[in-house]
Amino acid sequence: MVGQANQPSAHLLDITRLINRAGLHPTGVDRVERAYLRHLADHPTPFFAIARTALGYVLVDRTGAVSIVKAIASGEWGSPDVISRLNPRLDGPRKTGQSFLRRIAIARATRGRIRRLITENLPADFVYFNTGHSNLNQRMVQGVSGARKVVLLHDTIPLDYPQTQRAGAVQGFEDKLAIVSRHADVVICTSAQCQADVIRHLSKLGPVPKTVLAHLGVDVPAIDTEFPQPQAPYFVTVGTIEPRKNHALLLDIWQAWGVDAPPLYICGKRGWRNDVVFARLDQGVPNVVEANDLSDGQIAALVKEAAAMLFPSQAEGFGLPPAEALALGCRVVCADLAVYGEVLGNSAVYVALSDRYLWEKTIKELAVSGGSGTKIQYAPPRWVDHFKTVLSKI
Numbered sequence: 001m002v003g004q005a006n007q008p009s010a011h012l013l014d015i016t017r018l019i020n021r022a023g024l025h026p027t028g029v030d031r032v033e034r035a036y037l038r039h040l041a042d043h044p045t046p047f048f049a050i051a052r053t054a055l056g057y058v059l060v061d062r063t064g065a066v067s068i069v070k071a072i073a074s075g076e077w078g079s080p081d082v083i084s085r086l087n088p089r090l091d092g093p094r095k096t097g098q099s100f101l102r103r104i105a106i107a108r109a110t111r112g113r114i115r116r117l118i119t120e121n122l123p124a125d126f127v128y129f130n131t132g133h134s135n136l137n138q139r140m141v142q143g144v145s146g147a148r149k150v151v152l153l154h155d156t157i158p159l160d161y162p163q164t165q166r167a168g169a170v171q172g173f174e175d176k177l178a179i180v181s182r183h184a185d186v187v188i189c190t191s192a193q194c195q196a197d198v199i200r201h202l203s204k205l206g207p208v209p210k211t212v213l214a215h216l217g218v219d220v221p222a223i224d225t226e227f228p229q230p231q232a233p234y235f236v237t238v239g240t241i242e243p244r245k246n247h248a249l250l251l252d253i254w255q256a257w258g259v260d261a262p263p264l265y266i267c268g269k270r271g272w273r274n275d276v277v278f279a280r281l282d283q284g285v286p287n288v289v290e291a292n293d294l295s296d297g298q299i300a301a302l303v304k305e306a307a308a309m310l311f312p313s314q315a316e317g318f319g320l321p322p323a324e325a326l327a328l329g330c331r332v333v334c335a336d337l338a339v340y341g342e343v344l345g346n347s348a349v350y351v352a353l354s355d356r357y358l359w360e361k362t363i364k365e366l367a368v369s370g371g372s373g374t375k376i377q378y379a380p381p382r383w384v385d386h387f388k389t390v391l392s393k394i
Contacts, residue, residue, distance in 0.1 A: 007045070008045060008125060008126055008127040008148065008394070009045075009046065009122075009123040009124060009125045009126050010045060010046040010047065010048060010122055010123055010126035010127075011040045011043065011045050011046070011047050011048070011126065011127050011129065012047075012048045012049070012050060012118075012122060012126050012127065012128045012129065012144065012147065013033075013036055013037060013040055013047070013048075013049045013050075013065075013129045013131075014049075014050055014051065014128070014129065014130045014131075014132065014134070014135050014136075014140070015033065015037060015049045015050070015051050015068065015132075016050075016051040016052045016132065016134040016135040017029065017030065017033055017132030017133070017134040017135075018030065018033050018034060018037065018051075018068070018072070018097070018132070019051045019053070019068075019094075019097035019098060019100075019101050020051075020093060020094045020097055020098070020134070021093050021097070022071070022077050022093045022094075022096045022097030022100065023075060023077055023092070023093050023096055023097075024093050025293075025294075025295065025296070026296070027240070028154075028318075028320045028321075029131075029132055029133070029154060030132075031219065031320065032131050032132070032152065032154070032216060033131045033132040034069075034072060035216075035217060035219070035383050035386075036129060036131050037049065037065060037068065037069060037072075038069055039383065039387050040065075040129070041062055041065040041066050041069060043391075046062070046123070047061070047062045047065060048060065048061055048062075048065075048121070048122060048126075049064070049065045049068070051098075051101055051135070052111075052134075052135045052140070053098040053101065053102070054083075054084075054087055054089065054090060054094070054098060055083065055108075055110070056108060056109050056110040056111050056113070056114075057108065057109050057110075057111065057114050057117055057143075058098075058101045058102060058105045058107075058108050059105060059106055059107045059108070059109075059117060059121055060101065060104050060105055060106060061106050063104075064101075064104035064105065064106065067104050068100070068101075068104075071100060077096045077097065077099075077100045078096070078099065078100055078103070079096075079099070080095035080096055080099045081099040081102065081103070083099070083102070084096075084098055084099045106121065107120070107121050111139060114139060114140070114142075114143035115142065115143045115145070117143070118143050118144055118147075119146075124146060125146070125147075125148075126144075126147050126148075127147060127148045127149075127150055127394055128144040128147040128148070128149050128150065129150050129151075129152070130149075130150070130151045130152070131151075131152040131188075133153075133154075133176055136151065136176045136179055136180070137175075137176075137179065138179065141179060141182075141183040148185045148186070148394060149183055149184050149185050149186075150184070150185065150186045150187075150188065150390075150394050151180050151184045151186075151187055151188070152187075152188040152190070153177075153180065153187055153188070153189060153190075153194065153198050153317075154190060154194070154317045154318065155190075155194055155197065155315070155316070155317025155318075156173075156177075156194075156197040156198060156200075156201050156317075157244065157315050157316075157317065158170050158172075158173035158174075159173060159174070159177075159201055160197065160315065161244055161314065161315050163243070163273075164242065164243040164244040164273065164314070164315075165272075165273070166242075166271070166272035166273060167272075177201060177202065177205065178205060180202065180209070181202050181205035181206050181207075181208075181209070182205075182206070184209045185209060185210065185394075186209060186210050186211075186212055186393065186394050187202070187209050187210070187211045187212070188211075188212050188214055188390055189211050189212065189213050189214070190214070190215060190216050190317055190318040191213070191215065191317065191318050191339045191342055191343060192213060192338075192339075192342055193317070193337075193338050193339040193342065194317045194318065194339070195211055195213050198211060199211060210393075212389065212390060212393045212394075213389075214385075214386045214389040214390050215318070215343065215381040215385070215386060216318050216320065216381060216383075216386060217380075217381055217382050217383025217384070217385070217386050218320065218323045218324055218327055218380035218381055218382075219324075219383070220300070220324060220327045220328060220380070221296040221297055221299070221300040221324070222296075222297055222300070223297055223300045223301045223304060223328075224295060224297030224298045224300070224301050225301070227297070227298045227301040227302070229301065229302075229305055230263055230265070230302075232305065232307065232370055233262045233306075233307040233366070233367050233370045233371065234262050234263040234264070234265060234306055234307060235262060235263070235264045235265070235306055235307055235308055235309070235310055235363065235366075235367075236264075236265045236267060236302055236303050236306040236308075236309050236310070236325075236330075237250060237264070237265070237266055237267065237268075237309065237310045237311060238267045238268060238299060238303070238309065238311075238321040238325075239267075239268045239311075239313070239321060240268045240269055240270075240271040241266065241268050241269065241270045241271050241274055241277060241278070241281075241292075242271030242272055242273065242274055243273055243274050243314075244313060244314045244315050245268075245312075245313050245314075246312040246313055246314050246335075246353065247266060247274075247277050248276070248277055248280075249312045249353070249356065249359065250264060250266075250288075250310055250312065251277065251280050251281075251285050251288065252356065253356070253359060253360050253363060254285050254286060254287060254288050255280075255285050255286070256360070257286070257360075257364075258286055259286050259287070261286055261287045262287065262307070262367050263287045263288075263289055264287060264288045264289065264310075265289050265291045265302060265306075266281075266288065266289065266290050266291065266292075267291045267292070267294055267299050267302065268292060269292045269293075270292070300324075300328060303324070303325050303328055303330050304328045304329060304330055305330075306325075306330050306371065307331070307366045307367055307369075307370050307371035308330065308331040308332060308333050308349075308363070308366045308371055309321065309322060309325040309330050309331070309332050309333070310333050310334075310363065311332060311333070311334035311335065311340075312334070312335050312351075312353060312359065313334070313335055313337070314335070314353065315337070316337060316339050316340070317339065318339060318343060319334075319337075319339060319340055319343055319344070322334050322340065322343075322344055322348060323343055323344060323380050323381070324380075326344060326347050326348065326376060326378040326380065327378060327380040329375075329376055330371070330376075331348075331349065331366065331371045331376065332344065332347070332348040332349065333348070333349045333351060333359070333362055333363065333366070334348050334349070334350060334351075335350070335351065335352070335353050336350040336351065336352050336353075343381070344378070345378070347376055347377060347378040349362060
């Protein structure tokens with residue numbers, strides 16, 4: 001069905017991830033699913049969104065989708081309903097999001113009746129989008145069997161760096177990739193590196209679906225002007241504290257620097273398989289501060305005035321935080337990954353992960369200069385270009 005000239009009769013976006021993370025600070029994957037929700041809800045093609053809940057599947061139309069966009073922006077989701085409150089298996093965000101979804105639904109179905117839910121409410125020849133990997137399973141693809149199925153793969157890191165993953169993540173990703181191999185009509189890749197990795201892994205499973213390269217858009221968060229600014233100079237790193245983000249390198253540098261080091265703000269929640277780093281943070285490293293519950297606006301305020309954002313990640317599929325930092329006018333020092341060169345160009349400072357001396361030297365020079373110097377020239381990728389590419393190739 002790929003390559004058809006006809007326009008789809010409707011778009012159907014899977015929002016299972018967004019609904020189950022209602023009210024939480026968004027991750028990079030959340031931002032992508034949210035961008036798709038906003039864009040498709042505003043697109044002239046008829047639009048629907050679907051999510052898997054504890055009781056089955058819930059379908060909303062464009063009006064409902066707009067309500068979700070507003071709830072995400074305002075944080076006002078309402079209270080959990082009785083069904084969610086009585087379910088001990090649901091955490092707070094799932095109780096809130098699933099209750100909200102039921103209130104605005106145009107149709108609902110048990111898991112065994114998803115196909116009927118789709119055929120009774122959507123026209124033929126629609127396009128199904130899955131951008132968050134949640135609900136990417138056999139039951140869902142069978143439910144949308146008549147649709148063109150478009151899946152956005154953010155990276156193949158679980159397979160390439162299995163030692164950095166939480167328990168069960170590798171097998172879970174392998175299962176999802178097998179679904180993509182068998183059922184996807186189009187795979188969206190966020191970078192050339194991502195595309196090469198996706199093709200490499202999918203080719204082991206059978207014929208490779210059509211791939212489309214489309215850089216993600218970079219939304220520059222509105223700055224929280226009331227957030228109290230630390231005294232300059234200081235540095236920031238943003239991301240979940242998990243092994244591949246390589247916080248250990250920064251802790252080594254700050255530990256050796258000692259009490260004279262400027263503040264380093266680690267913005268991100270604690271993740272998985274990183275007990276040694278967690279223990280060091282609990283024990284305390286001079287002038288290292290965990291800031292793990294900041295809003296987007298507060299992080300933007302912190303990043304904008306930092307001497308630099310530091311990003312010694314071992315692997316990325318795209319790298320939204322460094323791109324957002326550059327868009328805010330903050331200098332970026334990052335690992336010399338190919339994907340960073342592709343997305344950030346000449347606007348960032350690249351340092352090999354193996355060269356701790358150069359990391360330390362670069363950071364100390366920026367501490368002295370406070371990040372001043374030649375003005376940063378960076379034009380971030382735009383969502384309008386992403387969607388122009390994607391919607392023209394499905």
